[in-house]
Amino acid sequence: MSLISPALSDALESWLAAQKALKDASQNTLDAYRRDVSRFLAFMADHSGGAHGTAPLARVETRDMRAWMAHERARGLSARSLARALSAVKGFTRWIARREGLEPTAILSTRAPRAKTRLPRPIAPEAARDVLTTVAETAREDWIAARDTAVVTLLYGCGLRISEALSLTGADAPLAETLRITGKGGKERIVPVLPAAREAVDRYTALVPYDIAPASPLFRGARGGKLNPKIIQNAMAQTRALLGLPATATPHALRHSFATHLLSAGGDLRAIQELLGHASLSTTQAYTAVDTARLMEVYEAAHPRANGSSG
Incomplete structure (x- = not known):
């Protein structure tokens, strides 16, 4: 060429x-x-x-x-x-x-080829809970077990991308009630932190054998460096093998599951869009694997004409 x-x-x-x-x-x-x-x-x-x-x-x-x-x-x-x-x-x-x-x-004027839309596959709520309690079993040391549990709890409990969770620093601990996350394209969002996530991170910081300075990475690898996402991916692979979950049960699937389960529980689609840091509502719609019936429920609850309002 x-x-x-x-x-x-x-x-x-x-x-x-x-x-x-x-x-x-x-x-x-x-x-x-x-x-x-x-x-x-x-x-x-x-x-x-x-x-x-x-x-x-x-x-x-x-x-x-x-x-x-x-x-x-x-x-x-x-x-x-x-x-x-x-x-x-x-x-x-x-x-x-x-x-x-x-x-x-x-x-x-050239048109792009059509790509098949690959909808994410969230895991069931009970399976997500099992992941949070089982991932510790794949670790050799208590502090690593606490670390892996803390990371997957942030993915499922806060809807973070794995890169976002691993970008947290010592200055973020102990976790406050909200986190300011910088996502794709430098876009910032505020994410509420559940008590379970705060407790998981507290347990990890109490056990980690390395000094967690404010400017240093919060999550550490076995030798003290910044935790590599592949370590969490491997821990998740071992966990899904223990639980008999499909190969689609990845760390990123926990973020999908966070959004899908929130919507199923009656969460507002636009609020979930903000929590995920999506620029487009259509992205969130696909991301949460929303079925048509559930979308119509959200539409009828939110749209002025659908609920009889003329305003």
Whole structure:
């Protein structure tokens, strides 16, 4: 595959810098953008016989886009990953078109492939409770058992992502009645902390053999460093084996379960959206695996016309 021209390479780096400055994109996101757009530009350079500069983007045709997408699928890219790559390509192309007065119609009008929606699979409330009480049995030492219990309790009891739980520091302990969590995209949210979660963290901090300074990670690995999420994933794998739960019972499934169980108990969909830190209500709807009947109940309870109000 061809190397992209210096002009396009410089333009790509300028666009990435703009994404970081304007949208506060994470390094992982920027790396993915760079990889996806670079592959596209290199493919188009090959496809067009090695044309250089930015102008050839305006000459890309629909058949060229189809060829690129077919090439990406042939090398094993899923529909979801290809849609992500196309989004990055469109973002870069739109940016460079504004700067240079190009009209790359074929690129910007290309439709993303449809990806099958993979709804999360929450575990049953009783199974979630069993996880909280059983995960300690997979640990070799009491403090590690207390640590793993504290982490999974935060996932299920507060709806935290595993990265959010492991980003807590010594300054967060003992836990207050609420936690200020910084989630995806730097978005902050306030999460209520259940007494069970506070007690689990208190037990862990009483047993951990390492000094937990305010600026240091709250959850530690066996050698004292920051706890790796894979350790919790492994503990969860052992726990589901003990309990006979399916492979879908992962740490992230506990977050799904938190949301689903709250909604089933009568929780408000928008309030759960805030607790999870979702930008879109539709994301929360899918996330909680809400069935149509339950959605209609929420709708009828909340919608002015549904409950007879004219306001």
